[in-house]
Amino acid sequence: MEKNAAGKKVFYVDYTWKELDALDRSRVTLVLPTGATEAHGAHLTMACDSKAAEELALRAAKQVENALVLPALWYSPALDIANYTGTISIKPSNFINYVIDIFEALYRHGFHKLVVANVHGGAKTPLDVAIREFHSRMATRDKGYSDDFFLHLHNFYAPVTGYLNTLAEGKDWGHACEMETSLDLYLYPERVYPERYVEDYIPWEKGFEWYIGDMRAVNKSAIHGDPTKASAEKGEKIANAIIAAFVDILRRL
């Protein structure tokens, strides 16, 4: 079982309910990793986002005192990727309500702090809306924006994007690219098929938001980037940068 330096378990579901009941839950920071079940080229598995989200969250949680990592959300909105075979895209409104149910359950049990730790682009906006919707449901005339339950959305790639741009060798990156492939080569090498690498890009105009439409209609590979530039060494640098940025957030809470 995953434990921190003080010997405390860090994976929420490794606890019994009696053990959770005995915790000082007001001092715990919960982490909810969010990923997806979606196509990532022919060289990475459908698990790419979800396994990385959970593993990076666990590695960060082990470096602090009071963080508990919830099981990752494997199903989320993946509208642009939805038509590649196997992708399971959840409607944003369903996902938002599902996430709010998780917040409500945790609040009911006396937890007061939760960070959503997201790697999946398609989940960013729905997660942001879920947090706002939850706060608005909790609001009263005395408290317009409840501070009883602190919620924060942390997108794993956001604080390290500038650094990743300095590592990048391909023309662009963003999906099943040199970054995600490097990360999997480092974390889960058995889940990478290098003989299937293809460099491919979404015909996407820089300066606009990420392409939201049917990506399959304009890109046959489910890749935006150059996986041939991936390496485990690059993956280790990416993982360390993501974990360091997240540990900093956890320590500041």
Ligand SMILES: [Zn+2]
């Ligand atoms: Zn991904």
